[in-house]
């Protein structure tokens with residue numbers, strides 16, 4: 001998912017949010033929503049579909065105000081897309097309205113919901129964002145201070161969350177104590193206001209300058225008085241998702257002051273040193289494999305070629321929630337160029353292998369198109385563990401690397417050779433990040449936030 005927020009009196013905040021969400025569309029394609037506050041009340045529009053399908057001129061024009069939050073969603077809990085699950089989640093606290101948008105996944109939702117129900121709170125949507133909004137409401141009702149409510153919720157919720165919240169007259173941004181999912185702050189020119197976005201590409205599109213990232217455990221409030229920062233909960237072990245650099249984020253984004261594009265180039269360069277191949281051409285699997293393929297080509301001296309064409313109107317196949325849709329999706333999306341690859345020995349660079357469907361289909365397509373050899377090089381280590389923090393990498397039994405050796409995978413996929421970057425290689429590709437640590441649990445099983453037993457039992461089978 002992605003979140004976006006604006007506080008900018010005098011600006012068309014709904015339109016800015018719409019642009020921001022379009023820039024973040026790669027992070028979720030199931031639903032889109034915007035909520036706007038005008039000082040008195042809040043209005044929202046959300047629906048299933050892409051940002052451009054949900055918002056037209058009339059819808060945007062109706063969203064008048066000076067503070068806005070927005071969201072694009074892909075479901076991480078395996079649930080099908082539904083209107084109820086679309087965000088921002090709107091919640092009434094006494095006479096005060098809030099709109100909450102969440103990127104990430106909470107690991108203790110079941111316990112939170114049980115607790116809320118025990119306290120007589122009504123729950124409808126069944127999402128973790130709803131639970132978070134209600135927790136915020138519980139204390140805000142009593143103290144009439146949203147920051148107290150947010151702090152109360154942050155003390156109770158566990159997992160990964162980068163959240164933006166709008167009240168009728170203020171914007172809040174807060175991030176889990178490990179800083180797992182990204183969230184950055186930008187400033188509009190001439191003091192026109194503030195923007196919060198999952199990625200810096202969302203700041204660029206509205207002309208905001210990247211100021212900094214929201215710190216782990218921090219709450220930042222933007223209102224007529226200016227910017228206020230406080231520590232909501234103490235920061236824990238720093239664990240920014242390293243997979244953002246490998247796959248999830250847009251290459252033109254900067255996370256924690258490290259360029260995603262440069263990280264991907266470095267991944268390719270490092271993998272060329274770790275696992276060279278004798279070949280005529282280097283191909284990248286669009287889109288996320290391409291910068292790494294350029295890095296691999298530069299390091300190895302083998303020419304880069306555009307040998308796989310991507311249909312730009314097909315979304316991210318991984319994000320399609322069912323296996324049937326994913327299988328069809330791969331064929332719709334990628335097509336090899338026989339005139340480039342016929343008779344050639346290829347090194348093919350992709351970002352990751354999760355279930356293995358993409359690689360198996362791709363290798364077959366390349367062979368059908370006349371490739372003499374296909375050497376697969378993957379710029380992330382073997383994905384052996386499920387992600388519980390907002391990226392849908394499935395249960396262990398679905399993860400090919402958790403169930404097969406390297407040779408078995410190579411044989412099943414049908415490649416001539418197969419290699420993954422080492423964990424050290426991956427870490428070395430993101431050297432300038434300011435923070436001290438990454439989450440790399442999907443590769444190592446070292447989870448920065450403990451996974452409750454019931455959840456683990458379901459996913460580790």
Ligand code: 5GP
Nearest residue numbers: 318350351352353354355356357358391393
């Ligand atoms: P597979 O077919 O192996 O399950 O999927 C691998 C492809 O899906 C990769 O080439 C990558 O582009 C994309 N992908 C890989 N891992 C992830 C992930 O954890 N989350 C998402 N959203 N997409 C992924």
Ligand code: SF4
Nearest residue numbers: 241243387439441442
């Ligand atoms: Fe990112 Fe992997 Fe950690 Fe999930 S488990 S947050 S994908 S590094």
Ligand code: MG
Nearest residue numbers: 285286287288
């Ligand atoms: Mg891919």
